[in-house]
Amino acid sequence: MTKEEIVELILKENKFESLNPVQRKAFEMGILDGENLVVSSPTSSGKTILAELAGLNVSLNKGQKMLYLSPLVALAREKYEEFKKKYEKYGIKVALSIGNYDSSDPFLEKYSWIVCSNEKADSLIRHEASFIKDVGLVVADEIHLLDDFERGPTLEILLTILKEILPSAQFLAFSATIKNAEEIGEWLGAKVLKSDFRPVPLYKGILVGNKIKMFKRESYELRSDLSLEESIVEDTLLKKKQLIFFLSSRKNAEALAERLSNLVFHFLEEKEIKELEKISQKIEKALEIPTEQCKKLANCLKKGVAFYHSGLVFFQRVLIEENYKKGLIKVITSTTALAFGINLPNWRAVVRDVKRYYPGLGSIYLPVLEVEQMFGRSGRPQYDKWGEGILVAKNKEEERELNEYYIRGELEEISSQISSESALRMHILSLVANRFCKSQNQLVEFLKKTFFGKKYGQVEILKEKVEGIIFALEDWGFLKTQEIREDGEVVDKQLMVTKVGKRISQLYIDPLSANIFIENLINCQKANEFSFLSFLAKAKELKPSPNLSSKDIFLIEQEIFENQDWFFFPIPDEFDEEYEEFLREAKLAMIFSFWINEKSEKEIMQKFKITPGELRSRIEIADWLIYSILEISKLVPVAKQIQKLLRKLRVRIYYGIKEELIPLVKLEGIGRLRARLLFNAGVKTIQDLKGKPVEKIAQILKSKTLAQKIKEKISSQ
DNA sequence: CTGCTCGACGTCTAGACAGCATGTC
DNA sequence: CTAGACGTCGAGCAG
Numbered sequence: 001m002t003k004e005e006i007v008e009l010i011l012k013e014n015k016f017e018s019l020n021p022v023q024r025k026a027f028e029m030g031i032l033d034g035e036n037l038v039v040s041s042p043t044s045s046g047k048t049i050l051a052e053l054a055g056l057n058v059s060l061n062k063g064q065k066m067l068y069l070s071p072l073v074a075l076a077r078e079k080y081e082e083f084k085k086k087y088e089k090y091g092i093k094v095a096l097s098i099g100n101y102d103s104s105d106p107f108l109e110k111y112s113w114i115v116c117s118n119e120k121a122d123s124l125i126r127h128e129a130s131f132i133k134d135v136g137l138v139v140a141d142e143i144h145l146l147d148d149f150e151r152g153p154t155l156e157i158l159l160t161i162l163k164e165i166l167p168s169a170q171f172l173a174f175s176a177t178i179k180n181a182e183e184i185g186e187w188l189g190a191k192v193l194k195s196d197f198r199p200v201p202l203y204k205g206i207l208v209g210n211k212i213k214m215f216k217r218e219s220y221e222l223r224s225d226l227s228l229e230e231s232i233v234e235d236t237l238l239k240k241k242q243l244i245f246f247l248s249s250r251k252n253a254e255a256l257a258e259r260l261s262n263l264v265f266h267f268l269e270e271k272e273i274k275e276l277e278k279i280s281q282k283i284e285k286a287l288e289i290p291t292e293q294c295k296k297l298a299n300c301l302k303k304g305v306a307f308y309h310s311g312l313v314f315f316q317r318v319l320i321e322e323n324y325k326k327g328l329i330k331v332i333t334s335t336t337a338l339a340f341g342i343n344l345p346n347w348r349a350v351v352r353d354v355k356r357y358y359p360g361l362g363s364i365y366l367p368v369l370e371v372e373q374m375f376g377r378s379g380r381p382q383y384d385k386w387g388e389g390i391l392v393a394k395n396k397e398e399e400r401e402l403n404e405y406y407i408r409g410e411l412e413e414i415s416s417q418i419s420s421e422s423a424l425r426m427h428i429l430s431l432v433a434n435r436f437c438k439s440q441n442q443l444v445e446f447l448k449k450t451f452f453g454k455k456y457g458q459v460e461i462l463k464e465k466v467e468g469i470i471f472a473l474e475d476w477g478f479l480k481t482q483e484i485r486e487d488g489e490v491v492d493k494q495l496m497v498t499k500v501g502k503r504i505s506q507l508y509i510d511p512l513s514a515n516i517f518i519e520n521l522i523n524c525q526k527a528n529e530f531s532f533l534s535f536l537a538k539a540k541e542l543k544p545s546p547n548l549s550s551k552d553i554f555l556i557e558q559e560i561f562e563n564q565d566w567f568f569f570p571i572p573d574e575f576d577e578e579y580e581e582f583l584r585e586a587k588l589a590m591i592f593s594f595w596i597n598e599k600s601e602k603e604i605m606q607k608f609k610i611t612p613g614e615l616r617s618r619i620e621i622a623d624w625l626i627y628s629i630l631e632i633s634k635l636v637p638v639a640k641q642i643q644k645l646l647r648k649l650r651v652r653i654y655y656g657i658k659e660e661l662i663p664l665v666k667l668e669g670i671g672r673l674r675a676r677l678l679f680n681a682g683v684k685t686i687q688d689l690k691g692k693p694v695e696k697i698a699q700i701l702k703s704k705t706l707a708q709k710i711k712e713k714i715s716s717q
Numbered sequence: 718c719t720g721c722t723c724g725a726c727g728t729c730t731a732g733a734c735a736g737c738a739t740g741t742c
Numbered sequence: 743c744t745a746g747a748c749g750t751c752g753a754g755c756a757g
Contacts, residue, residue, distance in 0.1 A: 073734075099735050119734045151734065249730050251748065286742065310732055315742060336731050355745070357730045363745035508735040547729070617733075624736055631736085668740070 064136025311611030
């Protein structure tokens with residue numbers, strides 16, 4: 001297929017007349033000749049199309065694969081759907097590979113385009129996935145994530161590895177507009193394409209008092225008899241548009257949503273009210289028993305407003321996104337959760353809280369890049385002539401600062417976060433585990449090839465850390481080393497992974513967590529539920545631990561006191577520095593403990609001030625950690641009774657049940673509530689179920705269809 | 718006596734990736 | 743770059 005034909009195909013599938021300026025530039029720069037490119041341009045400037053262009057070229061003309069890396073599972077899913085819809089009919093087989101949902105791990109060989117999260121790609125390499133060798137194109141989306149303290153290093157190491165094992169593959173890296181795209185280009189051996197192109201122009205402004213001062217556009221005034229939030233909402237709704245507020249905390253987001261809902265309600269049409277009523281009910285029923293948060297959200301939704309943050313459960317988030325797109329929801333009040341997420345078309349973005357709290361630093365201005373992301377999607381092609389991004393200033397003085405910093409100011413540089421100790425620890429183990437680096441010198445050589453190495457020209461600062469980490473990893477039994485001598489002098493250190501080390505690298509847990517597990521479990525003879533849960537909460541993966549409130553402390557200390565004889569790790573003294581963290585861990589343990597003792601979600605939420613979304617994600621992590629501990633315990637001596645306790649605990653945490661319900665939840669469609677109903681009615685095992693007539697089961701479960709399904713299931717076993 | 722307003726004081730703070738085996742609201 | 747919004751509770755005041 002010629003270049004022109006590929007472009008033709010892309011235009012047809014995307015229903016475009018012609019390539020946009022960014023795309024044309026990429027074409028001229030040789031994107032279809034295998035040229036490496038770093039593209040730095042705003043969200044919505046059509047970067048995905050570039051991946052499609054190069055992807056078609058590589059797959060149709062060379063029979064190679066495209067590996068598409070995304071920082072977010074939600075984004076990965078979105079791209080996957082999009083690619084599939086457009087190009088499957090041309091013989092491009094598209095796969096999605098992310099944690100939790102895996103279309104086809106071992107069969108990725110058969111697919112031409114593989115969409116995955118950065119971490120999943122890293123994990124695939126650790127598992128020595130064989131398809132990697134067939135990759136002819138690597139696309140890294142949102143590469144400014146390199147700057148993220150926790151997740152940046154994974155992306156950096158991943159790209160460095162991919163560059164090494166795929167020397168002739170084409171690399172495309174996409175970034176939001178950043179200052180030092182050239183440096184990234186230099187690192188990846190890529191040409192740099194910088195552009196400010198947006199399909200719909202974005203105008204920025206600052207709201208002070210009741211006046212919006214627009215930059216490069218006429219300013220305007222709002223009503224002064226309303227609060228500033230209300231007046232800007234009114235102005236937007238009168239223009240028949242929608243808006244998103246960005247706020248600094250969940251509490252703020254919820255409070256503002258409630259405050260705005262009565263105003264927004266007046267703008268709704270009869271038909272919309274009916275529709276919203278339906279959605280509101282769905283939102284409220286997202287959990288077994290609606291929590292206060294669900295009710296609050298449902299109430300706001302009835303009036304056309306939604307708050308949005310990670311404390312919501314997945315289903316609720318999706319509903320809000322969908323109905324904002326449809327135009328039913330008029331206003332969203334959000335935390336930063338929406339800034340990075342999926343493509344949510346919008347007209348006006350209002351950053352009300354330009355500062356955010358950072359522990360130890362107090363409240364400081366958001367990075368320019370982040371504010372740009374929030375503004376990013378304002379202005380929808382086809383609907384709007386322009387979009388607006390508005391910052392809220394409290395006074396003249398702040399207005400001046402915001403203007404200087406965000407409107408006229410420069411973007412930050414992206415830098416490498418690879419020198420973070422925990423990142424190095426994790427990745428050094430994995431680099432040795434997959435035999436990528438076989439000696440300490442090789443490791444240092446590898447680090448020279450990272451963005452860090454290229455940017456600073458040397459890795460001396462890392463050397464010492466590397467040595468320390470290797471020492472620790474060896475000490476923990478995850479690595480073996482052997483000195484290499486020349487003329488009696490030590491010149492290098494050979495590195496070999498142990499069996500445990502290899503497994504830990506594959507399980508994708510922090511070696512430090514793994515070591516804590518092993519050290520404590522090897523000599524552990526007895527543990528109970530609570531002591532084990534407190535132990536689990538020590539893992540880095542479950543940090544940060546929940547915050548303590550003053551009334552929690554009594555409750556937690558009492559629980560600790562009752563279980564004190566069961567702890568198999570030292571309890572810090574009340575006056576030790578670690579004591580507070582210990583209490584916070586114990587709080588998480590109590591939350592889990594309530595959960596597996598079948599306390600209602602509502603009670604847990606209220607008692608511990610935790611949100612449904614948060615509980616879910618913690619449970620997921622705990623499940624993964626227990627699985628990992630079980631896997632590790634196959635390789636180190638751990639008492640049989642402890643393993644047994646763990647296996648039971650895993651099922652109980654996953655479902656939130658007492659031990660007696662374990663046999664029942666194995667059935668599809670039976671969760672913690674239904675299992676309890678059955679048990680209390682005397683149905684305690686699958687055998688009991690077999691002995692009961694369908695009608696009886698239906699009566700217990702209050703559902704005929706479910707009873708029918710269960711009966712079919714057990715009779716076919 | 719009751720109900721409301723206002724201010725002092727205390728509280729609390731964003732997000733989300735990974736394993737594995739199969740099918741949740 | 744080292745805070746600030748929200749909620750609670752009680753005092754003070756009007757009715």
